[in-house]
Amino acid sequence: MAVFSYKAVDSNGREVKGIVEAPSRTSAYSLLKSRGIYPLEITEEKSEERESFLFRFFRRAPTPSELTLFFRTLATLLESGIPIVDAVNSFTEGEEKEHLKLFYKKVVDSLKDGLSFTEALKRAGVKDSVVLALVSSGERSALLSKNLVMAAELLERRESIKGKVLQTLIYPSVLLTVAFGVVVFMLVTVIPKVKAIYTTVKLELPFSTKLLLSTSSFILNHYLLLLFLLITLLLLLVYLSRERKRELDALKLKIPLVGKLFIYGELVKFFTTFGDLLSAGIPAIEAFRTATETVVNLPIKEKLLQMLPEFERGAPLHSLLNEIEEIPGVVVQLIKAGESSGNLSDMSLRIARFLENELNFKLKNLTSLLEPVTMLIVGIVVGFVVYALLLPILSISTIKAF
Numbered sequence: 001m002a003v004f005s006y007k008a009v010d011s012n013g014r015e016v017k018g019i020v021e022a023p024s025r026t027s028a029y030s031l032l033k034s035r036g037i038y039p040l041e042i043t044e045e046k047s048e049e050r051e052s053f054l055f056r057f058f059r060r061a062p063t064p065s066e067l068t069l070f071f072r073t074l075a076t077l078l079e080s081g082i083p084i085v086d087a088v089n090s091f092t093e094g095e096e097k098e099h100l101k102l103f104y105k106k107v108v109d110s111l112k113d114g115l116s117f118t119e120a121l122k123r124a125g126v127k128d129s130v131v132l133a134l135v136s137s138g139e140r141s142a143l144l145s146k147n148l149v150m151a152a153e154l155l156e157r158r159e160s161i162k163g164k165v166l167q168t169l170i171y172p173s174v175l176l177t178v179a180f181g182v183v184v185f186m187l188v189t190v191i192p193k194v195k196a197i198y199t200t201v202k203l204e205l206p207f208s209t210k211l212l213l214s215t216s217s218f219i220l221n222h223y224l225l226l227l228f229l230l231i232t233l234l235l236l237l238v239y240l241s242r243e244r245k246r247e248l249d250a251l252k253l254k255i256p257l258v259g260k261l262f263i264y265g266e267l268v269k270f271f272t273t274f275g276d277l278l279s280a281g282i283p284a285i286e287a288f289r290t291a292t293e294t295v296v297n298l299p300i301k302e303k304l305l306q307m308l309p310e311f312e313r314g315a316p317l318h319s320l321l322n323e324i325e326e327i328p329g330v331v332v333q334l335i336k337a338g339e340s341s342g343n344l345s346d347m348s349l350r351i352a353r354f355l356e357n358e359l360n361f362k363l364k365n366l367t368s369l370l371e372p373v374t375m376l377i378v379g380i381v382v383g384f385v386v387y388a389l390l391l392p393i394l395s396i397s398t399i400k401a402f
Contacts, residue, residue, distance in 0.1 A: 004028040008039040018092075019105045035112045061125035062103055064159050068152045075148040084144075085111050117144065130154065130273050133290045137280040150276050157272055157352075158294075161265055161359065168363045172374040179378040184219070186385060191216040198392055208388040246298040253299065253326065257366060262297060263326045264359040268352050269294045270304070271331075275348030284344070285312055300326060317344075331355070 005019050006028070016037060022028035025042055032039050062070065070091065077087035088111065091104045103124050110120035118136040126132065131151045138147025195213050198205060205213070219226065240248060253259045273294050277287035288304075288311060295301040307320040318336035321327050331351050338347025 003044070005043050006032060006037075006039045007041040008032060008037045010038075011036040018109070019102060020109055061127070062100060064155045066097075066100060067126070067131070068155045068159075071148040071152040071155075075145040075152075078145040078148075084117060129293045130277070130290055133277060133282060133286070134280055137277070137282050141281050143280075147280050150280060154272060154276055157356075158269060161268060161356070164360065164363055165261065165265065168367050168370070171367075172370045175374050175378060179381060183381060183385060187212075187216040187219055191389070192220065194389060206388075206391050208384065209392050212385065212388040249297045250299045252297065257362075257369070261359065261362055261366070263300070264355050264362065266295050266297050266300050267327065267331070268355045268359060271348045271355065272352040275345050275352060278345035278348065284317075288317075300324075328355075 003019060003021055004025065005017070007015065007017050010016050020028050020031060022031050025044060028042055029039055032042075073091070074084075074087055077090070078084060082090075085108060088104055089108045092101055092108075095101045095104065106124035107117075107120045110123045111117065115123070116136075116139055118132055118139060121132060121135060131154070134147045134151045134154070135144070138144035141147075191212060195216070198209070198213075252262045255262075270291050274287055274291040277290055278284065282290070285308075289308060292301060292304045292308075295304060303324045303326075307323075310320055311317060316336070316339060318332050318339060321335055322329075322332045331354075334347055334351050334354075335344070338344040341347075
């Protein structure tokens with residue numbers, strides 16, 4: 001399928017520009033004409049097989065934050081009575097980001113081809129099954145604008161959780177990285193110069209200084225080997241993250257202090273999605289199946305999927321969740337109350353808020369613990385380097401004094 005850019009006039013005589021996919025230039029002309037667009041100029045872009053890296057980069061799907069803004073604005077336009085084709089097409093005007101402009105054009109062209117908005121989003125590169133389920137439900141129930149806002153809120157909550165976890169880890173990571181960089185800099189620049197002084201004096205060096213000098217010499221003489229080992233280690237981690245993902249995910253859940261964060265993070269995503277889908281009118285079985293797709297940790301995801309056949313046969317959800325050891329007992333009790341009252345959607349969202357508060361509390365505690373521990377580690381490492389360097393110098397000063 002070739003890609004063509006065009007300049008044309010519509011049925012009202014206005015000049016329009018855009019991009020269309022078609023097997024040939026003639027097909028592109030016919031396709032545009034069938035939409036009431038009369039091309040003045042059609043230019044073939046590079047095909048997907050020959051297209052540049054930059055062009056492929058521009059064709060990427062929107063980020064969650066970009067998609068959130070799109071959904072919220074589109075919902076407002078639809079509530080104002082603007083037809084969806086015109087509403088989406090208005091996003092292309094003044095858009096500076098090339099990948100977003102291509103995304104909007106793709107959605108508009110798909111809508112003009114007679115596809116639903118859900119199918120148009122799929123064709124434009126949106127792969128999030130939860131978002132697509134909410135949009136599809138909104139189209140079926142004529143509540144598209146409401147469901148677009150729900151999808152935007154769902155994406156915002158996901159990004160908020162991810163941002164809080166990253167924010168917790170940024171400070172210790174930066175501090176450790178800087179400390180490591182300082183130590184390496186001293187080992188390869190400062191210590192070799194100090195070593196020459198020690199060699200001239202011919203002083204018996206303490207063990208700590210010998211260890212420091214040996215480490216410096218090893219790095220300088222075998223830096224290519226160390227670089228090779230570092231690259232090998234990174235490739236091994238990438239391999240394990242793909243080929244042994246389940247084992248790594250299971251290990252994450254068992255890490256002291258941090259394991260609970262992974263569990264709560266996954267459960268927040270699951271129950272938020274499950275509650276939102278139920279509120280949108282999606283059947284419980286379909287909502288459960290779609291919500292499970294948001295879970296990234298494989299052991300938890302597998303346990304939820306194993307529940308699905310029993311849930312389809314009518315087993316109470318709370319009894320099934322009670323068999324998963326990672327799920328807190330209070331969550332099971334709240335689900336039981338939601339099933340008894342027939343208000344499972346609101347109860348699921350209440351559970352998500354409860355777990356998110358617990359996650360925030362644990363993140364705050366972890367941050368307060370990580371900061372002093374990180375400072376202590378950095379202090380010990382830097383202090384050892386300074387101690388090993390200064391101890392012989394003090395010995396030289398003592399000898400000269402006598």
